[in-house]
Amino acid sequence: MSNGISHLRTRCKAALAALLLLPFTVAPAFAQQTQQAVRGWPENWQMGMSKGVTPVAERLDSFHDMLLVIITGITIFVLALMLYTLFRFRKSANPVPSKVTHNTLVEILWTVVPVVILVVIAIPSFRLMYYMDKAKQPEMTVKITGHQWYWSYELPDQKVDEFASNMVPEDKLQPEHIRKLSVDYPLIVPVDTDITLLITGADVIHSWLLPQAGVQRHAVPGRTQETWMRITAPGTYYGQCNQICGTLHAYMPIEVHAVPKEQFQRWVQAIASSTAKDKLRDANEKVLGLNYKWMDAPKTADAASAR
Ligand SMILES: [Cu+2]
Numbered sequence: 001m002s003n004g005i006s007h008l009r010t011r012c013k014a015a016l017a018a019l020l021l022l023p024f025t026v027a028p029a030f031a032q033q034t035q036q037a038v039r040g041w042p043e044n045w046q047m048g049m050s051k052g053v054t055p056v057a058e059r060l061d062s063f064h065d066m067l068l069v070i071i072t073g074i075t076i077f078v079l080a081l082m083l084y085t086l087f088r089f090r091k092s093a094n095p096v097p098s099k100v101t102h103n104t105l106v107e108i109l110w111t112v113v114p115v116v117i118l119v120v121i122a123i124p125s126f127r128l129m130y131y132m133d134k135a136k137q138p139e140m141t142v143k144i145t146g147h148q149w150y151w152s153y154e155l156p157d158q159k160v161d162e163f164a165s166n167m168v169p170e171d172k173l174q175p176e177h178i179r180k181l182s183v184d185y186p187l188i189v190p191v192d193t194d195i196t197l198l199i200t201g202a203d204v205i206h207s208w209l210l211p212q213a214g215v216q217r218h219a220v221p222g223r224t225q226e227t228w229m230r231i232t233a234p235g236t237y238y239g240q241c242n243q244i245c246g247t248l249h250a251y252m253p254i255e256v257h258a259v260p261k262e263q264f265q266r267w268v269q270a271i272a273s274s275t276a277k278d279k280l281r282d283a284n285e286k287v288l289g290l291n292y293k294w295m296d297a298p299k300t301a302d303a304a305s306a307r
Pocket residue numbers: 146147205206207241242243244245249252
């Protein structure tokens with residue numbers, strides 16, 4: 001018997017030691033994961049949001065986490081209250097129902113506590129809305145226009161003329177492409193740069209959504225919406241138009257390449273000095289190593305119907 005107890009004790013000690021050591025064994029695995037390049041698209045069975053790569057996205061993520069704690073607390077509290085009431089005031093235990101109609105203290109509490117919770121939520125929320133409104137000291141501007149059904153980009157500071165960014169059609173997909181997310185001419189931006197985004201629509205209302213940058217603005221014809229982003233990790237990030245804008249709404253994805261500043265400069269210079277017919281394609285091929293051979297292949301009969 002005593003042998004059994006001592007065996008149990010040893011097991012308990014081992015379990016406790018494992019529990020205490022858990023942070024030290026799990027943390028390096030997480031650290032390794034974060035050191036890898038940030039993935040710019042969602043994954044099957046992903047839990048939570050994709051990793052934010054701008055100061056705005058990081059703040060949005062922590063605001064979301066705060067709200068999750070609050071809403072979990074409220075839900076558990078209300079559920080507990082309901083279960084308690086169902087049990088405590090059931091018919092068998094309470095043959096004569098109470099006739100109480102007022103309780104001043106409870107009424108004050110159920111008014112004041114929700115107001116306090118809303119104020120606690122509103123303060124960081126408004127602060128964040130003002131933070132994402134404008135870049136304080138923008139270093140460059142990108143003009144984004146939504147069309148039926150593609151996006152176009154213009155970089156006026158770098159004298160990069162407006163160019164269309166169309167989805168890669170399904171029959172032209174290459175191994176490096178992601179179906180319904182990859183485009184022919186992505187938007188190229190430098191990392192660690194405060195970029196003002198000016199967003200408008202050419203025909204109907206679209207919406208430019210790049211989740212990992214924490215950017216979502218409606219592209220409204222006749223209006224210019226402003227926001228900003230500062231991508232801190234080089235990578236390729238994807239988004240989609242998220243305003244139902246017509247038949248091919250699902251076929252106007254957003255692809256943004258955040259590249260090191262020096263590479264961005266070389267890209268800008270390559271466009272300026274290119275003598276090719278398609279200067280942008282030339283610069284994308286030479287500086288970014290993008291492959292455009294798929295564009296030269298003759299169009300198949302169902303290419304149009306695939307779109
Ligand atoms: Cu759209």
